[in-house]
Every structure is written in C-alpha cells, then in structure tokens.
Amino acid sequence: MRFIFLVCGILLAGSAFADTDYKKLLQKIDSQVSFLDSDFSAEIVMRTTKPGEGVSERTVGLFRRDREEKYVMLLLKPDNDKGKGYLKIGNNLWLYETVPTRHFTVTSAKDRFQNSNARNSDFTRSTLAEDYSVVSESKEKLGPFDTTVLNLEAIHDDVTFAKTKLWITSDNLVRKKEDYSLSGQLLRTSAMPSYQEFKGRFIPKKVTIIDALMGKTLNGVFKNEVTEYTMGKLSTDPLPSLIFTQTYLEKNSQ
C-alpha cells in the first residue's frame, strides 16, 4: 500500500514539475514577442491570395499598449479602405466601418481580419501561458531547425483556437504553428521561418498563414487560401493615449 502511495506521489510530483516547466517555457515565448514595458507600433503589409479570385493587398498601422491590453489597427491602404480601423480595449473589440454608414460594430478577436486568413487575435500580445496547457512534447527537424514540438490545449473558452501545435527552436521562438478546432480539425498553418531582433524582442520578418479549409480546386488540385504579412517600421516610442479611443478612429475615417 505504501509502495502505491509512493509511486503516485512520484508521478504527481513529476507531472507538477513538468507543468511548471512548460508554463515557464510558454511565458518565455510570450515575453519574446510582447511589449509590457513600452508601447509598440509597426506597419503591416498584408497580401492575401484566394485561388481563382486573385490577390488583395493591404497596409495596416498597428499600435499596441500591451500593459493595458489595448491595440488599434488602422487601414492605410488601399485608399478605399483607408481609415477603417479596429480598437481593442481589454475584452472589447470594435470595428469601425465607413460603408454603408460610419458606425462601430462589436466584433470578436476570433474573427478573420478583413476577410484574410489572419485572425484579429494574431495582432495582440502573445498570451500562450495564460491560455493553454501543454499536453505532449516531441522533437522534430523543421528544415535547418531542431525544434521542440508542443501540443497545447486551451484552458478556457476565450481563445481563438481550442488546440494548437507549436514548433519551437532553442531560442524560444515559434517557427511554425498549427491551429485546430476542438474536434481536432486542422484550421490553419502558420510559418515564421525568420525573425528580426528589435529592442531585445523578436518580431517575425514574414508570417505565412495557409488556411486548411478555405481554398478552391483548380485543374483538379486543391489550392489553399494563403495570407502573408511582413512587419516593418517597428517602434517602441510612447503613443498618445488618445489613439486608443473610438474618437481617434472616427477622426481618421473617411
């Protein structure tokens, strides 16, 4: 009987140790790409390819205040969409549209960003440690990278994807990511092969998102919808608090 208790104790202790380790690893990954001690701004150039429908391009201004859970995304191009914007404060996310009338719509971080394959939540700070727990780990070679592959499951409902799989290099950077539904259906794959170092943090040079569900069969071959975006014009200069208001979006609307 004592032996059983001893084995159970060792197993539980081992499990707790692993959980803590994983939590720390996820925290490290989050801290690599979050700016809790300053504001952050960048310009995102996004290109979405829809098979059979052509290519659309957008330029977006991203303004983040991670410590207050706020962001503003302002469309800069194309000219027809210029001034359209998103404002996120805490759990609230508003989309300000100008057509057919100028109005705010409550939207969700889980929704697609401007009909692309990116989600609104892709542009917030990373919160893997708060949102997921690790359920399994393996090692895998990904091109030239030796990676640790973590399978994560959401610990609450306020996440965009119920399950996710990360390919992480030894520098704690996520190089590849697969997002799944609760039933295990692959929804999309994201690749971040290279990063740019900026003020001690790391920002992907280019993110390629391949939608596993959206696409079209052309000449007998299924072509996935793909969204690629690059992030440039990075800055941690302080941003005026006024830009994190609905009025700022109203002012910059057409």
Place this chain on the structure above:
Amino acid sequence: MRLFVVALVWALGAASVWAQDSADSLFTNPEPDSQADTTQKVTLDPFNGRSINFFETLDVQGYYISGYRQDGTLVSTPVDALNFGFGTDMRLDRTARAYASLYISYPTQNSTNTYLYNPYQPSINLTNSTLSFSEILVKELFLDYSLGDAAIFRLGRQTLSWGQGKIFNPGNLVQGIENGIAAKMAAALGPVNMTLVTIKNDSQYNINNGVSLDSLGDALLLEYSASQFSLGASGFYNSHVGGKADGYFKTSVLGADVFAEVLWEHGTAAQMSTTGVAGFFRDFGDDTKWLKMQAEWLVSGEGSTGSFAAVSDQNLGFSDQSVGVAASTELLNFMSVKPQVAWLHSLGDGSGQVIFGLVSTALPHIDLSLALTTVYGTPTSRYILHNPDTENRVWSLTLKASFNFDIKSSDGKS
C-alpha cells in the same frame, strides 16, 4: 449521401495535408534572423496633408409587404425608397477637417435608415404621376479639430450612440443627437476614456424657447477597461428633462460577452425611475459560426409610454420585464444567404414579436430579403398598440430588394 460524406472528409483531409506540405516548403532555405530596420516609423495620422474627397451614394429599395391585421383584414402595400447622397471630406492638415454628407430622398418623408423588418416608409402613392423628392437634407455636417494629442473636438450635426444593449438600449443618453447639433470632446485621462457632449435638440427635449443655454443637453461618459472587464459611467442633464445617470459592467464568462447596465432617471417634477438591462453575446463554431446569439433582459421603468424627454410616471418596476433574443448563422454563407431570427417578448402583458428573415447577398450591390413577421398579444398589449408595422398587420410577409452603389473620388494630397 455516404459518398458525399466520404468525399467531404477526403477533401478536408487532403486540404490539410497540402497545407502542411506548403508550410514545410517555406523552411527549405529560410532567411537568417537579423536586426530590425528601425529607420522609419508608421504614421499616426494617415490623413496628414491637405486633401479633399468627394463621394456619392445611391440607395434604392423596394418592398412588398402583405399580411393580416388582428381582425383578419388582408393588407398589402408596395413600399419604395430612394436616397441619393453626396458630400465632401476636406482636411487642411492633421488638426482640422470639415465633413459634409447631404442627401435627397423619395418619398420625402422617408427615414435615412430603412430596416428590413420595420419599414416605416409610407407606401407608394399611385395617384401621383411624377416623383416628388425632398429638399436637400443634412445627414452629417461637422468640423473636427485635434488639440495635439490631448483632445479631439467635433462640432456640428453628427452621429453617436452610447449604451450596451443591442436589443434594448436604455443607456443611450445621447439619443437623438443625429437630429440636432452637438459639440463633442474626447480625451484620454490616463487609462480612462472621457467623452463630453453638449447637444442642441429642442424637439427631443420638448423645448419651445430654443435659444437659451438651458435648452442644451449635457452628457458625460467615462470608461475604463482592464484585461478582464470594462466599467463605464455616464450622466445627462437638461433643465427641461431632468437628470439621468447610467453605469455598466462588462466582462467575459465561458466565452460569452456579458453585460449589466442600470439607468436612474430623475425628472423635473421629482419623478424617479430605474431601468436595468442585462445580456450576453456568444458565438459558436470555429471557423464558420453555426450560431451567433444575443439575448437581453430588460427591467423597465419606462412604462409603455416612456420617452427620453420625460421620466415616465408608469414605472411598473419588476412587473414590467421584457426579454429579447436574436440569432443568426453562417452555415449558409457558401450560398451568400444569412438566416436571422429575433424574438421580443413582454413578460408584463404577454405580447411580443417574432421575426424570421433571410438575406441574400449573392448578387453584387443587390441585397434580396425575405421576412416573416408576427406580432401577438391582446388588443391593448404593448406590441399590438405599438406595432412597428404602421399598417398594424399581425402576420406579414416582406419581400425586399435593395441596390446600393457608392463611389469616391479624391484629388489626393496637395
């Protein structure tokens, strides 16, 4: 059927495999990590030079509504609406902007907003051989001014809405602002966002001697958001209407957005009224939302004849409760069809309204809609007395087609 399921599973599986293969190919020869180029910064002011834009819109709508009144009379009405809008958006520099949006409409009494389920427009007058348009009407006409990064001002005719309810919204203390003129100031006080509004709308506030300062309605909104919740407080005062104070709390619970809001009103004759509304929004589904649902519960102090301009003396308190549920699905998105359903019900007198609608956006610029509406209750109940259908039908079928076209032109920056 079995073949279809097998084909669907194969297609999803194949799409996933291709997605994984395509992603792995990006790692065959990746660019090395490097230092970021920080020589440039993204602009905070996308419109930071002198520019002028012109825009025009044309919105044509046609309805055919047919249905029965409570006494069994069949009433069928064709309804149409035509709006031609035009305007300019001028910017002098990053601080100043002038915006004008004007329109003419047919019929002349037409509202600027036409809704699928509540077509308030009068029916076509078949005795007229020519169309009679309204004179030029002002939709929005305002001047923006930015005082550095400290505050943004807007003066003129403008739109604005407060309050958390999507079905019942008693917390909209700036109700009617779009029909008057107003001055608005927005500023951020640390983590608190502040909006201060002064509204001139005599008909809204039952004012006859409209030139005095006390004809203005003053409203203030303060909002604070933390990572897990948002709080807001607002107030309104006009010496002819009285005072109103409102507070709300909003958070997320089990993936649903949840809010609760309370409104207190104090009339000029010392009448008191309290109104509460609570609700949630939740969507279900990973990529395609198979259900989006909004539900709200209202404990109204407004009575059946309550209006913004007067605190109701028919405060029935907990005897006057209403519920509202609205739902839609994206399951038919592949056909560009959106089904929607809404149910409004007064617990006080057992009356209500149920609407089922289908909207098709398959054709460019053209929306086709079909709605089945029923209003139920006793002849003296709220939804029968205040039937949104001006023809008082209790069962009706609405067919609607609308065409929308808008164009912008710009001289660019100069």
